[in-house]
Amino acid sequence: MSDSPGGQITVYQDFNMQGNSLVIVDACSDLRPSGMNDQISSFVVTSGVWTFYQDINYQTPVGKTYGPGTYPNVGQVGLPNDQISSLKCVNQIMVYQDLNMQGTSLLITDACSDLRPTGLNDQISSFVVISGTWTFYQDINYQTPIGTTYGPGSYPNVGQAGLPNDQISSLKSV
Structure with a gap:
């Protein structure tokens, strides 16, 4: 799932780091093959600073940038629930x-x-x-x-x- 250098993040299908999960290293330009497209409700940034996009291929950025930490509810940090299609680590x-x-x-x-x-x-x-x-x-x-x-x-x-x-x-x- 890597497109560019950066860090590691784990995204979860449900709030509070529950449900199906996916570890992404560096970037993912299209979440559709992973089954996590428009399914992200929480995430944990292990390393790097991450940006989220509503569409594939890093189109339509949403939210802000997110550094290391635990984010149990995307809505509480300015991201739309179940509407993320790509994400990448930025410098x-x-x-x-x-x-x-x-x-x-x-x-x-x-x-x-x-x-x-x-x-x-x-x-x-x-x-x-x-x-x-x-x-x-x-x-x-x-x-x-x-x-x-x-x-x-x-x-x-x-x-x-x-x-x-x-x-x-x-x-x-x-």
């Missing part, structure tokens, strides 16, 4: 304008090709990788790579992480 990073995770912040899922509209272009001084591995670029549209790749963890000072301060214009998970 997330929180970037900050100032050192030590201070100042204006922005949560980015999977990629940002141009930080100019966010107000944080050439303004990033610290970051937290929530999930995935990330690469930074000095220019928009992923031009001029800088630093190395960065995995989960806190980076309170981009300079100490090998990145130039206030010179990041795009970033993406790899």
Whole structure:
């Protein structure tokens, strides 16, 4: 059931982690073959950050993103009951304008090709990788790579992480 890198989740047909279940690693673009299409009422995220979709092939996102934890009732966390057809693990990073995770912040899922509209272009001084591995670029549209790749963890000072301060214009998970 794997389409992309990420984590592990167990979905259940009934509330409170009851009924038929399915363990998914990384992603599932179509729950129909598993018999769990439009059947999910609860879930447990073992690892990663997950996004749910009402239609197959990651169409029509619903809810928000869900990290590790137990979710005994999808309706209580903003998901429609028995209306999920695909799901995948996503990569997330929180970037900050100032050192030590201070100042204006922005949560980015999977990629940002141009930080100019966010107000944080050439303004990033610290970051937290929530999930995935990330690469930074000095220019928009992923031009001029800088630093190395960065995995989960806190980076309170981009300079100490090998990145130039206030010179990041795009970033993406790899």
